Amino acid sequence: MKIAIVCYPTFGGSGVVATELGIALARRGHEIHFVTYSQPVRLELLNPNIHFHEVHVPEYPLFHYQPYELALSSKLVETIKSYGIELLHVHYAIPHAYAGYMTKKMLEEEGIYVPMVTTLHGTDITLLGNHPFYKPAVQFSINQSDVVTSVSESLKQDTLEIFDIKKDIHVIPNFIDKTKYNRTPENCHRSLMASPEERILTHVSNFRKVKRVQDVVKVFSEVQKQVPAKLIMVGEGPEKEGAEILAEKLGLEDKVLFLGNSNEVEHILCFSDIFLLPSEKESFGLAALEAMITRTAVISTNAGGIPELNKDGVSGYLSDVGDVDDMVRNTLKILKDDQTLQAFKNRAYDLACNFDIHNILPMYEEVYEMAYKSRLKKA
Numbered sequence: 001m002k003i004a005i006v007c008y009p010t011f012g013g014s015g016v017v018a019t020e021l022g023i024a025l026a027r028r029g030h031e032i033h034f035v036t037y038s039q040p041v042r043l044e045l046l047n048p049n050i051h052f053h054e055v056h057v058p059e060y061p062l063f064h065y066q067p068y069e070l071a072l073s074s075k076l077v078e079t080i081k082s083y084g085i086e087l088l089h090v091h092y093a094i095p096h097a098y099a100g101y102m103t104k105k106m107l108e109e110e111g112i113y114v115p116m117v118t119t120l121h122g123t124d125i126t127l128l129g130n131h132p133f134y135k136p137a138v139q140f141s142i143n144q145s146d147v148v149t150s151v152s153e154s155l156k157q158d159t160l161e162i163f164d165i166k167k168d169i170h171v172i173p174n175f176i177d178k179t180k181y182n183r184t185p186e187n188c189h190r191s192l193m194a195s196p197e198e199r200i201l202t203h204v205s206n207f208r209k210v211k212r213v214q215d216v217v218k219v220f221s222e223v224q225k226q227v228p229a230k231l232i233m234v235g236e237g238p239e240k241e242g243a244e245i246l247a248e249k250l251g252l253e254d255k256v257l258f259l260g261n262s263n264e265v266e267h268i269l270c271f272s273d274i275f276l277l278p279s280e281k282e283s284f285g286l287a288a289l290e291a292m293i294t295r296t297a298v299i300s301t302n303a304g305g306i307p308e309l310n311k312d313g314v315s316g317y318l319s320d321v322g323d324v325d326d327m328v329r330n331t332l333k334i335l336k337d338d339q340t341l342q343a344f345k346n347r348a349y350d351l352a353c354n355f356d357i358h359n360i361l362p363m364y365e366e367v368y369e370m371a372y373k374s375r376l377k378k379a
Helices: 013-027 068-083 093-108 135-143 153-162 213-223 240-249 265-270 286-293 324-334 338-353 357-378
Strands: 002-006 031-036 050-054 087-091 116-120 147-150 169-171 199-204 229-234 256-260 274-277 297-301 316-319
Touching: 002 013, 002 068, 002 093, 013 031, 013 050, 013 087, 013 116, 013 286, 013 357, 031 068, 050 068, 068 093, 087 093, 087 357, 093 116, 093 135, 116 135, 116 153, 116 357, 147 153, 147 357, 153 169, 199 213, 199 265, 199 286, 213 229, 213 240, 213 274, 213 324, 229 240, 229 265, 240 256, 265 286, 274 286, 274 324, 286 297, 286 338, 297 324, 297 338, 316 324, 324 338
Parallel strands: 002 031, 002 087, 031 050, 087 116, 116 147, 147 169, 199 229, 199 274, 229 256, 274 297, 297 316
Antiparallel strands: none
């Protein structure tokens, strides 16, 4: 099948999932065309089935903000007609599903019918969806999609509560490719980050307010008083500076490493013991899944879709949002001895294997087939 994928090309979860999905589909023989404003960060154009089409937004002084949706829909029309695209898969309702709808209507004027699958990832629902300026457009875009998917049951329920949705929403969880996380502890070069007696705690995110990164620093501050430890912070975002200031204020400059964005997250997680995810909201928790597949236990909140992934007392522990003391206690439970820590690590890996891409990919192919059949009825 010839599939056009629209996504954000950044380090965020939706962009990573869309890119990895496209790569996996290409390996299965599908012809994949990524259409976005820059090459996705994890995309390697080494497969003859993978193509990238850049959306250019020309500067025009009339516009205070340049109309990306207009440029995107025009590029999609061009790509679909030039390459015979059979299906459009957009990640994020706004602006991608909205641009996808306009693309479909323009093509229908020429007798071309291309079905659209929309995948909801989280903030397109929980943030934009709650804003009165955007809610009508988000609701309209979802209802105009041929097939709608969400990355967790929690996000599906949020969507149904916020909007008047007339479409079935198919839950297809986020995934990882476990073959990319095959480093053994012996090959992790752990000594680069910590001494043998130190535990390593890690946090990976976009450092937005919803991630509560200062809670990460607070939890680590209390844990390291009882257990020798280092904290590795991976990512960039508006809350990074505040976390750095807090770490300095608590006298942790030599124990907290801020590494910025990285394409080697799996290498960093390889030698981690605990992954901290104290998010206020989380539609799925892809970063936690990536930690679990590297045999890293997870200390998280019970927000959103996280409990669908991190099982309390099995792969880690769940706490209420903002309950730093409980997260500290739970972290220390796991780190109390090597045997307990290893048991949590092994169980985290076993749970993560359920989300391997080879288990999830057929779910997407099934909804593609469903959407494609709807196209045949209209053609």
